[in-house]
Structures are given as structure tokens and as C-alpha cells.
Amino acid sequence: MEKMRNKITNALSDFLFEYETPRQVLVRNRRVGVVCRLIQLGVLGYIIGWVFIYEKGYQSTDTAISTTLTKMKGVGYTNVDGMEKIWDVADYVFPPQGDASFVVMTNYIITEGQSLGKCPELPGKHNCTKNADCEGGSYKRTGHGTMTGVCNDTTKTCEVQAWCPVENDHHIPDPPLLLSAENFTLFIKNSVTFPLFGITRSNLVEGIDSKYISKCLYHPETAPLCPIFSLGDIVRISGFNFETIAKVGGAIGIVVDWLCNFDLDVRHCKPEYSFHGLYRNPDETDKFRASVGYNFRYARHYIENGVQKRTLFKAFGIRIEVITHSLARKFDIIPTLTAIGSGVGIFGVATVVCDLVLLYLLPKREFYKNMKFKYTETQNQVWSSSRPGLAPSLVQTILHYYTGY
Template sequence: MSKAAGCCQSCLHYVFDYETTKTLVIPSLRVGLVFRFIQLLVLLYVVGYVCVVQKAYQETDSVLSSVTTKVKGFVFTNTSDMEPRFWDVADFVTPPQGDNSFFVLTNLVETPEQTQSRCPELPNPSTICVDDCDCTAGFSDPQGNGIQTGLCENYSPTVKTCEVLSWCPLEIDTKLPERALLAAAENFTVLIKNSISYQKFNFHRRNLLPHINSSYLKRCEFNRKSDPDCPIFRLKHIVSEAGEDFQDMAVKGGILGILIDWSCDLDWWAGKCYPKYSFRRLDNKNSANNIAPGYNFRFAKYYKTADAEERRTLIKAYGIRFDVIVFGTAGRFGIIPTIVNLGATLAFLSLAPAITDWFMLTCMRKRELYSRQKASYLTEEADAESTSMSTTYGTQ
């Protein structure tokens, strides 16, 4: 046989050789322990973690939610900077409705009786002037309060600034009360009505649970230990559960999250689905980088005088914005994920012999013996020789 023909035959052996399973019993306690230990780890992972903890045998769906809120409370203020005033919901909840959120006014800077006129700009390096040449008519500084007229006017007996066309007198927001003007807002309450649904399972529920009625709502208040099902929350307790102090937060405001977790197991043996409330501050409170802290915005109340002159009261409102965040996932037994995970379990179990073989052929003292017995290569020449020897012994 030529060399080329032999090489071709060798290649054909590599391509078309067939490997069949050979059972090799190893009477070794160490190998047996390794094999059973790997099987135990696989079963603990699949049954204990995947099935029990992750509930991988269930179909899942994400929550769909709608939220409405209603704040109640009132407060009376009497300060030197402002006339005695009674505040109710229409005053301190601005805007009245929000998208899963509501704002409660706690502090403010009020600039009353503003009119559209001309007045000196507030002093800063870009507005201080000596004469009219330092001011540019028509120039507007994005950080300023109006459009310059080109005149340099007296802001105070010692300081001159460029005159602007604006709502005058200009707002001076540096005089923020050190104690929140509406500090009593900590006793306000909010009713949160939340409806959720899991469309895949045709499951619908409200946070107003079946045992809640009108008389119960009039006397209940959320308490994590004594009354965790009540949907009425005192603002002071919300802020406190978020790890903050209401009076400190009320001065410059902030953002708090009211988190409602609707994670539910809808299987008949665990078919309880109730909301779980938690609270967290969402805005940045970093003492090392405390730039533009808190939460505030401006709004105005417009009116006309007897001589039809338009005026307004500008309010820079500081307060706490409460964001209601609803999340959750529901699960229920499903045959498809169960079959998929059963197949995954069998696939994982098939790794046990492969790992045990590696241990046996690498780490055991008799690994060379095991290696020789592990695989046998059958050839036709060997089979012919064996047959010939059997015939010879039989003849003798």
C-alpha cells in the first residue's frame, strides 16, 4: 500500500470512527464521594436557589399602576415679613395634581406688588456700573432679571447698577427664613389611592384592601408595626422613615420617594398580594458638594388694581416633592418554564460525570491505570488476530 493511500485511510478513520459508551466501575471511595458531591451541589442550586428562591417554575408579569393623592391640613402664620395668614390645601399644594407626585410648600420668599417697570438690577460683577457707558441698551444677561435700558442708576447710596426693564421691585431670594415658614406642614396627611393590575394573569387589586371602609379611613394612620395597611400617611413620619428630619428638610426643600412594592406570588398555596411601603430621599444630599441644594420653583399670583394696572405677587416656593413610585412583579406556576428548568437540571447533572472523570484522570494516584481502562481502540487486525488465536486453541 502506498504512503498516500495509508494517509488517506488514516484520515478516514478520524472522520468515520464511532465512539460508544463504555461502563467502567471504579471501586474508589474518593471518586464516588466527588461524584455524589457534585450531584448534590447541582440539586441544591437548581432546587434550592432556582426553584425556591428565584421561583423559576413560574410565569411572570410586570405591574401596571395608577396613583391619585389627596393632601389635607392647614396652618396659620404671623411673621414680621408677612401679614397674618391662614393657609389651606389650595395654598400649599402646588400644583394641585401631579403625575404620581405631589408638592407641599414649606418655605417661601414673597415679593409683593410687582409691576412691569424699570428699576436698578441687583448688584453683581456684571451689573455694577459707574456711568451709562458701562451699560448696553437691549442686553439681557441669562443670570439677570431683565433687559438693560442703557442707564446707570443708584441701587443704594454707595452702589450703582445698570437699569433693567423687568417686574419691579426685583426679587431678593437671599432672605430665606432660617426656620421654615410652614413648619407645621409636618402634621399634614396624604391619602394615596393606588390601583394595580397584572394583565397576563387577569389580576387586579387596590391598596384600599377589602377590610378598609369609610369609618376605618377616618381614624387610621399608617404605622409599620401597628397599622401597615392604612393608606393615609403623616408627612412627618414619611420623612422620618426616610432617615431625614422634617424641620431641616423643610427649609430648602427636597425630593422624597414613596415606594410601593407589589411583588406577589399568585400560586394558590401563597396567594397573598399586599402592598409594601418604603420611603427614601431621592435628591442629592452631599455635604461635600452641596451646590443648589433642596427643591424650589417660582410661581406668581396676578391681579389688577382699581386703575386697571396689572400687578403680581411673586413667590419662590421651597418645599418637599413626594414621588409615588410603584413597582413589582407577579409570578404564577407555568408548565413551560417548569419543563425548561427541568431540562436545565438534567443538563447540569450531566456535568457531574465529566468533572468526576477529570478528577479521576488528573488527581488520583492510579490515574494511568484508569486512563488505560477508560478508552479502548478496536481494530480489525486485532479482531482477526484474536479470532485466529481462538481457532488455534480450539484445534489443540
């Protein structure tokens, strides 16, 4: 028992109080040394240049919770067939609540005095020569109502039960009726909150006060922080011609970009604006492509002589999408240590590559193998070489005990 206790004590003592360190072999070889240093310099450049400087691996990141309010201003004037009309924001902005996504009407087709009844379809739609060509009670996807089963002798089209007279949208006004929308202005109020850092910012940054807003107009070089934008400038910076897009409509994205480094003063966290065409490509020249532009319909209902009527508008407009993109950074010890630790681990690549060169490529590879690796013989070989007469007799004794031979 005493001997067993001593063995256990010695084993615990060796485990607790001994330190093992790897054995190193210094190889004096210029080629291998140069390869090793080049690899280490490459790894060091990657860690410092890419991980720390470009990717900023020493900082933690956060994205913002954002909210956006918009407001249009401007008055338009039209004179169609002697009918003069003044258009303000209540007429040409949809929806009127000031959301981050809205439409500014730039062109329209009006169908006035519609009432529920029976009338023929437009020429070119539901053509017919006899009543049998118009299946009563059915309707077609491109039609305006339900067919009554009657073929109109004058238009040679099927009669439908619908809002009459049916809308004729074959001819889009050119030039656009609300071409004055080019001078309308858009006010954007955008706020972002970075919950990880507890910081809230607004695009009305320091120096953007009521006096400045009343006079400024956004320009990418002279007034990059002004939150007032001309609709014409928005379209042109997006790469479109205003008259072209105003005729049939389109969509434009306004990106409010927040890229903030909170290791610096919070005043340096300011928005940048960019503009992108979302529907249609300004470089396209194909006049026969399908579903060009952006349009929608709405109606204004009224009662006239006890009969319900409506005025139908097919509105063409520019859809504005205000999009917030955000990314904030700030120094954090945890990602810093993680980046350093991963970089130190990558340094081991140099050792692996140089070992492969030493052991498999150089002419003296056998010499380097003998220097790097220390070989030991098996226990039986060591026992027989040190006491040649003892080991065989011991083997014979064991075999005789178990087998009887």
C-alpha cells in the first residue's frame, strides 16, 4: 500500500508541478528562412491591413431602428380642353399621411360622368360580329365588366354591364399634364437609434435649423445635408429624364445612409443621400417592352339627380421609396482579442509550409527528418539489448504458465 501511495503521489506531483515545452530545431537555411519570413509578413499584413484597418475587427457593430416622415410641397396647374385646374398636395400625393413610401402623380387620364349601366366595349376589345360571340354572364380579364350577350352593331364590340362610358386609356397625354411637378419639393425627416450603443441621431444634424431649412435645397456638393429635395433633381440624379418618367411613371429609391464610427465624436455621425431608379433602366431603348412605368386608378364618387356617378382617374406617377441603411461601429475588447487570437493562429501556416519544404523538397530532407524527429525502440528491443539472457527466459516462463509448453 505504501508503494502504491508513493506512486500516486509522484504522479500527481508530476502533473501539477511539471511543465512541458515543445522541442525546437533551429534550421540554418536561407531559402526556407526567406519563405518563412515572407509568409509571416503576408499574415501580418492581412491582420493589420484587412482585419484591423479595412474590416475594423477591433470594433463591435450595430444596425439602427429607423423612422421616416415625408412632406411634399408645390402647386400645379393644368388646362385640358379649356378646363383649368389647380393641383396641390391633397390632389397629387398618395397616400397623404407622409409615409416613407408614396406616389407623386405626374400624368393622368380622366373619365368623367361614369354611372352603372350597359355600354359597348372599346374597339379592339371583345370584337364581335353576332350575339353568339358574346357569352352572357362572362367576362374577360382585359374587359371593363360582365358581358350581356349582345353585340353592338355600331362598334362591333360586346356590350358589358359596367361603369359607363368605359375608360379609354389608349392615348396617354404627351407631354405630361403635370410637368410642373418637376419643381415640387420633398422634405425628409429621418431618425435612427442604435440600441447597442444607446445613441439616437436625426438627419437634422447640428447646424440644420429652421432658418437653414427655409432657404436650402439639396445639392450633392454645395448642400449635402439639406433635407429639402427638388423632385426634378431626384429624377435627374437617378439617371432619368424627368419628362420621360413623368409621362408613364416610375419608381425611385432615396437611400439615407448612416455609416458611423462612435470612437469619434457623435457629431461626425451624419447621413449621406443617394438616389436610384428602381423601375425601368434609363439606358433601355426598346419601345415594345411590357409593363412600362407605374400607374394606378382611383375614383371620386358623387350623386347627381339621384344617380350615383363617379369620376375615374388613371394616375401615372413617380413612386418614392425612402430607404434607411445604417451601420455603426465602436471599439470593443472582445472582437479585438478574437481578431488577435485568430491572427496568431494563422501564423502557424508559416511553420507548416516550411516543414513541408524541409521534409519533402530539399535535397537534405533525410538529415532534417533525423534532426526534427527522435525515434525510440520498443520495450522488448530495449530489454533484449540491455539484458540479452533475461528476456527470452521470461517469455518462456510466461508461455509455459499459460499453455503448458
